[in-house]
Amino acid sequence: MNPTPATTSGAPAILHREMPAALLKALSARFVDAFSAALVVREQHGRDESSFSVPPPDAVVFAHSTRDVVDAVKLAAQFKVPVIPFGIGSSLEGHLLAVQGGLSLDLSRMNQVLSINAEDLTVTVQPGVTRKQLNDAVKSTGLFFPIDPGADATLGGMTATRASGTNAVRYGTMRENVLALEVVTAQGEVIRTGTRAKKSSAGYDLTRLLVGSEGTLGVITEITVKLYPLPEAVMAATCSFESLADAVNTTILIIQLGVPIARCELLDANTVRIVNAHSKLALREGVMLLMEFHGSPASVQEQVQTVQEIAADQGGQAFEWANTPEERTRLWTARHNAYFAGVQSRPGCKAITTDTCVPISGLADALLDSVLEAQHSGLPYFMVGHVGDGNFHMGYLIDPEQPAERELAEQLNQQLVHRALKLGGTCTGEHGIGLHKMDFLVAETGAGAVAMMRAIKQALDPDNIMNPGKIFSL
Numbered sequence: 001m002n003p004t005p006a007t008t009s010g011a012p013a014i015l016h017r018e019m020p021a022a023l024l025k026a027l028s029a030r031f032v033d034a035f036s037a038a039l040v041v042r043e044q045h046g047r048d049e050s051s052f053s054v055p056p057p058d059a060v061v062f063a064h065s066t067r068d069v070v071d072a073v074k075l076a077a078q079f080k081v082p083v084i085p086f087g088i089g090s091s092l093e094g095h096l097l098a099v100q101g102g103l104s105l106d107l108s109r110m111n112q113v114l115s116i117n118a119e120d121l122t123v124t125v126q127p128g129v130t131r132k133q134l135n136d137a138v139k140s141t142g143l144f145f146p147i148d149p150g151a152d153a154t155l156g157g158m159t160a161t162r163a164s165g166t167n168a169v170r171y172g173t174m175r176e177n178v179l180a181l182e183v184v185t186a187q188g189e190v191i192r193t194g195t196r197a198k199k200s201s202a203g204y205d206l207t208r209l210l211v212g213s214e215g216t217l218g219v220i221t222e223i224t225v226k227l228y229p230l231p232e233a234v235m236a237a238t239c240s241f242e243s244l245a246d247a248v249n250t251t252i253l254i255i256q257l258g259v260p261i262a263r264c265e266l267l268d269a270n271t272v273r274i275v276n277a278h279s280k281l282a283l284r285e286g287v288m289l290l291m292e293f294h295g296s297p298a299s300v301q302e303q304v305q306t307v308q309e310i311a312a313d314q315g316g317q318a319f320e321w322a323n324t325p326e327e328r329t330r331l332w333t334a335r336h337n338a339y340f341a342g343v344q345s346r347p348g349c350k351a352i353t354t355d356t357c358v359p360i361s362g363l364a365d366a367l368l369d370s371v372l373e374a375q376h377s378g379l380p381y382f383m384v385g386h387v388g389d390g391n392f393h394m395g396y397l398i399d400p401e402q403p404a405e406r407e408l409a410e411q412l413n414q415q416l417v418h419r420a421l422k423l424g425g426t427c428t429g430e431h432g433i434g435l436h437k438m439d440f441l442v443a444e445t446g447a448g449a450v451a452m453m454r455a456i457k458q459a460l461d462p463d464n465i466m467n468p469g470k471i472f473s474l
Helices: 021-034 039-044 066-078 131-141 155-161 206-210 244-256 269-279 297-313 325-336 338-344 360-377 403-422 438-445 447-460
Strands: 059-062 083-086 103-106 113-117 122-125 178-184 190-194 219-226 233-241 263-267 287-295 317-322 350-357 381-386 391-398
Touching: 021 059, 021 066, 039 059, 066 083, 066 103, 066 178, 066 219, 083 155, 083 219, 113 131, 122 131, 131 155, 155 219, 178 206, 190 206, 233 244, 233 297, 233 325, 244 263, 244 287, 244 297, 244 360, 263 269, 263 325, 269 287, 269 325, 269 338, 269 381, 287 297, 287 325, 317 325, 325 338, 338 350, 338 381, 338 391, 350 403, 360 381, 360 391, 360 403, 391 403, 403 438, 438 447
Parallel strands: 059 103, 083 103
Antiparallel strands: 113 122, 122 219, 178 190, 178 219, 233 287, 233 317, 263 287, 263 381, 350 391, 381 391
């Protein structure tokens, strides 16, 4: 039995499986320069953006092909040693930490765009392709890929964590945009799920099972995703409000009235100050909505007019427009860097990050109370929200040398999540479960649903080698 990692305070419990010398020798012989047991390389692959401190993996393999992944997994399976897929290390909930030791399988060198099917609005890539690289590769076709988590994450990692981002309110998440996968199973078998067709009724939906599985069911080696036509017209704007309540109510009305807004992001005044300092901007330092509108010139103008009227009724003021691509890029880059801005605002800190997602009708209750609790706690924090789809993020900035601060941050996290669950929401809208939210998964889905997940895991990975210790314990 594996221990359950701590999910509400402190570091996760560790159950290290010793890597046999025979496996190290076999990996070194097979992968030569693409294998490393050097401490500096292992440490690089033993940390992410979470606050957990865990010993590094025992070794690292840099895969260049599906055959490399197959061979690495088969060797690890022979010795029942864990395999932890690694992209660029940007996960926030401890997904890639080697809590049971084992092999970190770095997929970042599998970074080829394999086929662009512009006529079908699809593209197939290897898992190490990043979202920015993908958009650079398809921009000449007049298409783009809209899913944009804050980091320039890899498509493999984005698929494994069911990522979304600022465009999700209009274009959906990775769940809606992944059509097909190639996956290496725990036994080293290559399987394919889904097709490039837009829909299918053929058998179990294995693609959706694997999207969001956090590396616990297999290693993703190819992904086919949807593309979208670049909008004919794009307009971006910021709008300031006197209170969070006014900004949230504006968002709720925009969504309930069916305005097809492409992006709707919320920053409180504290976070705007942090972003200004980090990105050298001069945004009005108050509660702010960042919005973007896509469509034909006429439809964009109609959206803008409707949103301006809604915002004015809720006390919105000082609409400021980002009219050029350069201005829009600068604005959204600053938003994407809000996490790093927060961390740098308190030198030496660690960020205890969390996110929830609630039905749009519960957004005001969930968000306003959570921000008020953070303010009253005295802990430095930042808050950003993909509020158009009811998703928001809190980052509590703690001194890692002060256990009381970590305990307080985790208490705030618990209160935030339980509030979201009471409102019919989820414990995580896009970060995933990882190590941090395992207890909350049971609270959200119930013991029976988690037992079904365990049964699937045990059926597909009976030796528990695929990223063990994540999502739930076995």
